[in-house]
Amino acid sequence: MKTGKEYIDSIKAMNFELYIDGGKITDIYNHPQIRPAVDAVAETYDFAFRPELQNQFLTKSHLTGETISRFQHVPQSTDDLIRKVGITRFANRQLGCCSFRCAQNIFAPLLHTTGKIDKDKGTRYHENAVNWIKRMQKEDLLGCPAITDPKGDRRIQACKQPDRDMYLRVVDKNKDGIVLRGAKLCQTGAILSHEKLVLPCTTHRAGDEDYTVVCAVPGNAPGIIHISVRQPQDDRRKEGAEIDLGNIKYGVHECIVIFNDVFVPWERVFMCGEVEYLDEFNNMFGACHRPTTGGCKSGWADVLIAATELMAANNGLRNASHVKDKLADMIAVSETMFSCGIAAAARGIELPGSGYLPDPVLANNAKYYISKAVYELIRLAEDITGGILSCCPGEKELKNPEIARYLERFVKGVDDAPAEHRIRIVRLIENISWGLGSILHSATHGGGSGQACKMLLYEFSQMMPYRKEALQSASKLCGIVK
Ligand SMILES: Cc1cc2nc3c(=O)[nH]c(=O)nc-3n(C[C@H](O)[C@H](O)[C@H](O)COP(=O)(O)OP(=O)(O)OC[C@H]3O[C@@H](n4cnc5c(N)ncnc54)[C@H](O)[C@@H]3O)c2cc1C
Numbered sequence: 024m025k026t027g028k029e030y031i032d033s034i035k036a037m038n039f040e041l042y043i044d045g046g047k048i049t050d051i052y053n054h055p056q057i058r059p060a061v062d063a064v065a066e067t068y069d070f071a072f073r074p075e076l077q078n079q080f081l082t083k084s085h086l087t088g089e090t091i092s093r094f095q096h097v098p099q100s101t102d103d104l105i106r107k108v109g110i111t112r113f114a115n116r117q118l119g120c121c122s123f124r125c126a127q128n129i130f131a132p133l134l135h136t137t138g139k140i141d142k143d144k145g146t147r148y149h150e151n152a153v154n155w156i157k158r159m160q161k162e163d164l165l166g167c168p169a170i171t172d173p174k175g176d177r178r179i180q181a182c183k184q185p186d187r188d189m190y191l192r193v194v195d196k197n198k199d200g201i202v203l204r205g206a207k208l209c210q211t212g213a214i215l216s217h218e219k220l221v222l223p224c225t226t227h228r229a230g231d232e233d234y235t236v237v238c239a240v241p242g243n244a245p246g247i248i249h250i251s252v253r254q255p256q257d258d259r260r261k262e263g264a265e266i267d268l269g270n271i272k273y274g275v276h277e278c279i280v281i282f283n284d285v286f287v288p289w290e291r292v293f294m295c296g297e298v299e300y301l302d303e304f305n306n307m308f309g310a311c312h313r314p315t316t317g318g319c320k321s322g323w324a325d326v327l328i329a330a331t332e333l334m335a336a337n338n339g340l341r342n343a344s345h346v347k348d349k350l351a352d353m354i355a356v357s358e359t360m361f362s363c364g365i366a367a368a369a370r371g372i373e374l375p376g377s378g379y380l381p382d383p384v385l386a387n388n389a390k391y392y393i394s395k396a397v398y399e400l401i402r403l404a405e406d407i408t409g410g411i412l413s414c415c416p417g418e419k420e421l422k423n424p425e426i427a428r429y430l431e432r433f434v435k436g437v438d439d440a441p442a443e444h445r446i447r448i449v450r451l452i453e454n455i456s457w458g459l460g461s462i463l464h465s466a467t468h469g470g471g472s473g474q475a476c477k478m479l480l481y482e483f484s485q486m487m488p489y490r491k492e493a494l495q496s497a498s499k500l501c502g503i504v505k
Pocket residue numbers: 168169170171172173174177178207208209210211212460461464465468469470471472474475
């Protein structure tokens with residue numbers, strides 16, 4: 024396994040092509056917009072080396088029998104699924120931001136579906152997937168799920184879009200491999216990841232075979248270009264701010280990834296054209312990924328609640344009954360998000376020979392609930408924090424001797440804490456609520472939009488025997504059926 028430092032060295036060696044602010048970046052990992060995100064990932068690598076955490080963060084690979092990071096494991100039981108939710112909560116609580124370790128959520132569906140296609144069609148996708156996962160485990164590599172296509176006009180099928188590249192597609196095939204063209208948007212940590220795991224973002228239909236491609240691509244493969252997106256704290260980072268960042272240690276990085284005719288050898292291809300398997304595959308991936316949100320958002324919420332408590336104390340109101348009442352409401356939201364993830368994991372089902380899949384109804388319910396609940400969480404944090412959350416002076420003002428003395432007096436809360444502490448707390452709450460890669464945006468659309476999860480929640484719940492049972496019961500209870 025890699026230490027944090029080894030991870031940083033390995034990713035530095037990859038020489039990605041990256042543009043920020045319109046210019047090409049050469050010293051990527053010392054760039055102020057990248058460094059906090061690399062440090063966040065490195066911290067997640069170091070968890071595995073902390074003796075008190077090893078019970079949670081280490082496990083045995085069912086493929087090789089070797090000790091591996093739990094972030095690389097194919098879940099082999101409901102206990103594994105539950106632990107993933109738990110370690111994600113822990114990680115986000117330590118970082119106060121995304122922990123970037125979700126690629127693993129695709130492993131079990133990948134093994135299951137590739138096995139099925141091979142059996143039906145005589146392909147060799149399963150062997151490819153097993154070899155790739157073994158390598159991810161052995162070399163402890165970070166993967167970025169490259170899912171979200173530009174999509175153009177959402178009502179139009181991929182193959183009928185006016186621009187044929189609105190969904191990533193295969194433009195060429197030969198005996199050695201395939202060639203990919205298109206783009207993936209909203210790529211969290213793409214510039215921090217050794218591998219991109221390319222997945223279709225929707226269920227394609229007949230005619231969309233070229234768009235039905237699942238494969239692994241080295242993050243620095245020729246033809247891949249990363250274009251950084253603009254985020255709220257960018258200018259503050261460039262100015263060398265510290266207090267105004269809110270989270271002074273860690274951050275996230277998102278970018279657009281262009282696939283400019285990228286060659287992928289067949290050994291790295293796990294699906295290519297088998298459109299009829301995509302519906303089940305995507306739904307399984309959604310079910311595997313969404314319980315993690317319960318751990319991820321509750322870990323983030325732990326930090327937000329604690330910061331809000333600090334703010335209440337700074338205002339002299341830590342013991343005011345209505346503040347405790349609102350903090351209890353925040354805790355209830357956070358623990359419900361966590362419980363939803365745990366419940367989906369605890370009711371997991373076996374994909375024979377591949378791994379475990381969380382309960383799809385509870386998994387989609389978790390993400391749908393969370394996509395709405397974070398707004399309540401942030402409303403309560405803002406309520407307790409006060410107007411200073413949007414009317415807070417910056418650290419440059421605090422450092423100007425001509426005006427600092429006014430701010431020291433008038434931005435202060437309780438007498439025994441300096442104004443600077445109050446500003447630091449406000450900035451952390453600001454960062455988590457709507458800053459760089461905030462809990463809000465991540466919960467609303469990250470891991471699939473709330474609307475998509477709601478639709479799947481409805482669809483899967485219709486298949487559950489207890490829905491039929493309930494219908495019979497309701498009909499009997501009201502006397503329609505005797
Ligand atoms: C913080 C963050 C991190 C992310 N990280 C990643 C990542 O690492 N990798 C990755 O691949 N993706 C990532 N995403 C992308 C995320 O998965 C998508 O944002 C999400 O799936 C929604 O897709 P979209 O943004 O294209 O929105 P759209 O699909 O355009 O959705 C906008 C609205 O339109 C509706 N809509 C969309 N299509 C239709 C239709 N056909 N008919 C009717 N209504 C429709 C939706 O329900 C929604 O309400 C991330 C997103 C965020 C915000």
